[in-house]
Amino acid sequence: MVSLSAHPRLSPPFRRFLLIRAISLAGSAMTPVALALAVLGVSARVGDLGIVLAAQVIPQIGLLLVGGVVADxxxxxxxxxxxxxxxxxxxxxxxxxxxSGHYSLPLIAGLELVNGAASAFTAPALRGIVPELVADDALQRANSLLAGTRNATKILGPTAAGVLVDTVGGGWAIAVDAASFLVAGALLTRLRVAPVAAPARTGxxxxxRAGWRTFRGIRWVWVITVAFFLINLLYAGVWQILGPALTRRRAGDAAWGLVLGVRALGLFAMSVVMYRLTFRYLLRAGQLLGVFGGFGLLALGFGAGLPVLLGCAFLAGVGFTALDIASEVSLQQHVPRDMLSRVTASGDLLSYAAIPVGQLAVGPLTARFGASPVALVGGFAFVMVSLAPxxxxxxRDLPG
Known part of the structure; x- marks a missing residue:
């Protein structure tokens, strides 16, 4: 059942938190482009960028479960x-x-190593703090606003980063990101959160282990996690790698940037829709709408022209946002609060594990079967993975 009934009012602490997240995300959205262009601009070795990015990702994944314990x-x-x-x-x-112009790969990689470690503690805490700021019946609206803010920065951030890199240099774009984090940290000192009784610490x-047992014991949680593992496998491998290659071959160099921009518009548009609509069975609705996430892969596989590919990319953004918000709200509503950060950290860790697997597998598969067939099978697999749960x-019957 879908409803357009009036939503409960969001609390002042959540509105302050939304502003804090907007500030932080505005800076972070520029960093991937700025860091890549800055490192490539000062280093003659392409491998340096891979080292810097790996230095950030490895501690983020390795410490994720510890971050879940700390946040709980x-x-x-x-x-x-x-x-x-x-x-x-x-x-x-x-x-x-x-x-300063004093480029040092070990120094930058070391700093990004610490930055990645901080991210490992950020993600579980973010997932757990929202239910502390809003009532249960306002969680969908709150998460839709957060998703909309995140998606809006994905549209504007890379463009702003490109302009800054082109005019004043990548270092200044990263300085903006640093300032956004520092301002967000300062504003968090004034965020009022209802006190939560701290459970006894047992080591x-x-x-x-308690978090893992809870994760395994909630059937729908690990079923959804397996689905997200497979979705990440397809997205990281087929879409991120074959997408630009096939699009460039068929529509020119500028087409892939346009495709990503339209997909980002789909992400944002669906967050607006999810802000207004409520569903009696939210998780069911999210999985059904998630089918659209595979349309971009299908368009690549069928060799669709640019207009059709753009339309499918928009629908793919719609599907991804529906999956994201539905799972986020369901976790916050139905997982015990004192276990929420650990359960979400376990799910994130298993889901993220698919990304390097997909990136490594797509090359051999493409060499064996061809790019278009791999994309086509990936699109059909995406649809099946979204529906299988x-x-x-x-x-199917989890109440929203």
Missing amino acids: RWSRRSVLMGASLCAGVTQAGVASVLI LWREL LLVSEV
Whole structure:
């Protein structure tokens, strides 16, 4: 059932939190483009960029479960504040190195290593703090606003980064990111969050195992996680790698940027729709709408022209946002609050594990079967993966 009934009012603390996230995301959205262009601009070795990016990702994945324990056992506001300040300081260090002209790969990689570690504590705390700021019946609206803010920065951030890199240099774009983290950390000190009774601490290893047991014990959670693993496998491999290659071959160099921009518009548009609509069975609706996420792959596989590809890219953005918001709200509504960060960290870790697998597998598969057939099979597989969890009654009938 879909409803357009009046939504409950969002609390002042959440509105403050939304502003804080907007500031942080505005800076972060510029960093991937700025960092890539800045490193490539000062280093003659393409491999340097791979080292810098890996230095950021490895601790983010490796410490994710620890970040879940910390966010469940300490004040999530304090965890976010510390992580934001740490990220701000490290990005300021990277910006200083690049602006000064004293490029040093070990130094930049070391700073990004610490930055990635801070991210490992940020993600679980972010997932857990939203239910502390709004009532259960306002969670969908709150997450839709957060998703809309994130998607809007994805549209504007890369463009702003490109302009800054072209005019004043990549170091200054990263300096903007550093400033956004520092401002966000300062504003978090004034965020009022209802106090939550801290459970007894039993040691890191026991608390990790308790989180894993809870994750395994909620059937619909691990079913959705398996689906997201497969979705990430397809997206990271087929869309991110074959997408630009096939689009460039058929429509020219500028077409892929246009495709990504239209996809970002789809992400944003669906977040607006999810802000207005409510669903009796939200998770079911998210999986059904998630089918659209495979349309971009299908368009690539069928060799569609640019207008059709753009339309399918928009629908793909719609599908991804529906999946994201539906799963996020369902976790926040139905997972015990004292386990929420650990359960989401476990799900994130398993889902993210698919990304390098997909990126490594797409090359051999394309060499064996061809790019278009791989994209086509990937699109059909995406549709099936989105629908398959609905065979499980806990997913199909989970109340929204």
